């Protein structure tokens with residue numbers, strides 16, 4: 001497993017010599033975790049039998065083709081997805097469901113090598129958390145995620161509420177609509193409530209800010225807290241899945257997703273992380289794709305509320321799709 005965190009030059013690789021599929025890891029070791037959206041299905045632990053890091057300086061010359069926008073409309077898929085969103089909007093208007101995150105995957109041919117994809121990823125997304133994961137029994141995934149699930153260093157915990165999406169426009173301050181502001185507030189409230197329930201102290205939230213992720217922008221609140229428990233997993237369980245990838249209330253949205261999304265999210269909207277003695281960093285697996293021999297599956301989604309417009313939600317998935325499509 002390889003990770004380069006936001007705006008860092010250091011690429012870290014944890015590698016396991018054997019091909020075993022570890023289902024847990026002792027806490028005094030350095031290890032990586034790669035988890036499905038529905039964690040009860042499974043998690044993979046990478047035991048760091050080797051632990052390397054190297055400096056990767058961005059070339060400052062992102063290849064031109066990576067900057068081009070690509071629009072990847074598939075008419076059938078548009079119809080299917082907008083119908084799904086319309087069904088969710090009806091449910092959101094008629095029930096106690098407040099938000100549900102819907103998603104889809106689209107497949108493309110790929111002729112690039114893993115190394116080409118990885119170097120293009122590191123060049124194109126210095127401001128994202130870039131990762132590459134491979135396990136012979138699990139598969140090969142790559143992504144550039146803007147979202148931290150949770151970082152714990154000693155007693156300090158950091159997390160974020162990230163939701164709401166718009167296109168980045170140079171020299172223009174975006175005015176966010178009610179839908180985005182409300183759906184992001186919902187995520188913040190959920191995180192704060194669940195941290196309180198888990199016994200975290202001194203919970204602080206920043207002002208809401210607009211942050212850039214490639215050609216997209218999102219709303220983000222940074223949240224910090226003090227934690228005394230040594231059990232990092234407790235905080236992951238408290239936070240994952242947040243309403244940034246699932247919905248609100250959690251069980252109701254999960255039920256809607258399982259009954260209506262009609263495909264397997266697999267590791268998309270799950271999380272990945274590295275745990276190193278006293279510290280742990282976990283990221284939400286977004287803006288990601290699964291690599292097969294000559295095909296890739298790109299996963300994208302977005303938060304739906306009663307105020308959502310199905311066509312605008314489809315556009316949002318297209319914009320997110322191009323993040324990874326540029327790399328293959």
Ligand SMILES: C=C(O[C@@H]1C=C(C(=O)O)C=C[C@H]1O)C(=O)O
Pocket residue numbers: 101103147162163164165218244245286287299300301302303304320
């Ligand atoms: C679900 C995704 O992203 C999440 C949904 C967002 C939204 O609905 O605006 C924004 C950021 C993420 O929390 C994705 O990128 O696939």
